[in-house]
Amino acid sequence: MTLANSHLSNSSRTYDVVVVGGGNAGLCAAISARQAGASVLLLEQAPRALRGGSTRHARNLRVKCDPPSVLPDQAYCGDEYWADLAQATAGHTDENLARLMIEGSAHIVRWMEQCGIQFEKSRIGNRPSRKTAFLLGGGKALLNAYYRKAERIGVDIAYDTEVLSVPLDHGVACEIHAISNCALTRVRTRAVVVSCGGSQANTDWLQHYWGDAANRFVIRGARQAKGRVLASLLDQNVVPIGEPGQCHMxxxxxxxxxxxxxxxxxxxxxxxxxxxxxxxxxxxxxxxxxxxxxxxxxxxxxxxxxxxxxxxxxxxxxxxxxxxxxxxxxxxxxxxxxxxxxxxxxxxxxxxxxxxxxxxxxxxxxxxxxxxxxxxxxxxxxxxxxxxxxxxxxxxxxxxxVTFSYLGVKVDDHARVIMASGRPAANVFAAGQIMLANILASGYLAGVGMTLGTVFGQIAGRCAVRAARSWSPR
Ligand SMILES: Cc1cc2nc3c(=O)[nH]c(=O)nc-3n(C[C@H](O)[C@H](O)[C@H](O)COP(=O)(O)OP(=O)(O)OC[C@H]3O[C@@H](n4cnc5c(N)ncnc54)[C@H](O)[C@@H]3O)c2cc1C
CATH class of the missing domain: 3.90.700.10 (Succinate dehydrogenase/fumarate reductase flavoprotein, catalytic domain)
Structure with a gap:
């Protein structure tokens, strides 16, 4: 259901899971959490017509594919995928998390199809590319299908709602501060998935590293990618990952x-x-x-x-x-x-x-x-x-x-953000671009951005439900 902004401001409801940002990763998290039985609210900064951040521009995902689901000459096995990733990042990757993504990628196409997403097929019915699956209708069609699915299964969605911060108390989040309908709003929650993309559209931030040159960069994706929530997390002792100021261009x-x-x-x-x-x-x-x-x-x-x-x-x-x-x-x-x-x-x-x-x-x-x-x-x-x-x-x-920025938050294999103490936060998870540098801290490999958001969005959504179920108010 799409919530009117006034409804959000007046609501005293506590959601099981609040998802911050409605691009690919956020939608995968929201749908997965809802499918696991949780009450879910998705907060999206953009208006409905511009929802979905950089995902709107994406075309493909990189997926592992073994025989017998494909002919041997069309196979893309896990070790080859890993070798491609290790080469593209020059080794700047966490192998455990990367292999988790690679193994998970083998199952995403079917899950996505169940959500209504369609892929390009060659005339003989197989994939036009051995290593990547191309979206029919591109990222926009993917977003429309995911939003339809999310609404159908009962995810509440609030557009025009910018999350300002996720206050943490010893690694626990109980509410989210947002601005909605020009009013400051507090949303209560038992678990949070942060999936609000990168910080590449924050020129002030880029200027810090690139000086005046940053004013002349073109940002290929959405203007909402300001890194506001990322900054809030880093200010509260969440461990950063990825070199500040570095971008894929x-x-x-x-x-x-x-x-x-x-x-x-x-x-x-x-x-x-x-x-x-x-x-x-x-x-x-x-x-x-x-x-x-x-x-x-x-x-x-x-x-x-x-x-x-x-x-x-x-x-x-x-x-x-x-x-x-x-x-x-x-x-x-x-x-x-x-x-x-x-x-x-x-x-x-x-x-x-x-x-x-x-x-x-x-x-x-x-x-x-x-x-x-x-x-x-x-x-x-x-x-x-x-x-x-x-x-x-x-x-x-x-x-x-600029395609994206690398700076993000460190996560573990449950997609939990890691605190400076070295322990994971109890109920704060991250998926997508905001944790990309765990797997791709430099360079780029086509299709990995979307695959990462899908696999870790699902993991974050499912793990957030488990955290919400064991939650007790502080
Ligand atoms: C031109 C271009 C082409 C690309 N092509 C591909 C491709 O073919 N294959 C591939 O794998 N990758 C591609 N990428 C990268 C890919 O698009 C990203 O890795 C991926 O979309 C990131 O998904 P995400 O959900 O993490 O972030 P996003 O898709 O950026 O979504 C983040 C969402 O959070 C919202 N948001 C931001 N801040 C807030 C806030 N404070 N409060 C509430 N909401 C907020 C935004 O409005 C947005 O909807 C491309 C990127 C670009 C720019």
């Missing part, structure tokens, strides 16, 4: 909106281009990364550029080599016109392009493609060094686009 089109641009603003053109900073100077080998890491590598590089802006320059030979962009490129017939359009110094850009063209040692036409190199230049270009000489010329402005 990709290079996005600088014309993207400040928040919520999602995946379509990511640019795929870099390996086929020459990338210059605002002074018209190249600063990194554009051909170095052509695999899945290429997006993240360039997010960080652009974040370190003057004014956090860079420009990818291409000519007509590159057309059709990369995924089309959401915004059309800026196109001109000459390099100096392109420089003017991009507000670069024409002479500086022309010098850079001329030097680059002169440094290409291999055949640099489109057919030679991947193997072409530019060597006698700093920095060199190790792949796709095609000369920029055939009009029309194209340019894309690039900015760092």
């Amino acid at each position: 990709v290079a996005v089109d600088a014309r993207a909106p400040k928040f919520d641009g999602g995946i379509v603003t990511r640019l795929d053109c870099v390996p086929y281009s020459v990338v210059v900073d605002r002074n018209g100077q190249r600063f990194h080998d554009e051909g170095e990364e052509v695999g899945p890491r290429r997006f993240a590598v360039w997010g960080k590089l652009v974040a370190r550029c003057p004014d956090q802006i860079a420009y990818a320059i291409l000519d007509s030979k590159a057309e059709g080599l990369f995924r089309p962009s959401f915004y059309p490129p800026i196109r001109t017939q000459t390099i100096s016109e392109l420089a003017v359009e991009l507000k670069l110094n024409p002479a500086d850009l022309a010098t850079t392009i001329h030097a680059f063209n002169a440094a290409i040692t291999d055949a640099s036409d489109r057919k030679a493609g991947r193997l072409a190199r530019a060597e006698d230049i700093v920095p060199p270009k190790s792949k796709w060094a095609m000369s920029i000489d055939t009009p029309p010329f194209s340019g894309y402005p690039l900015r760092p686009g």
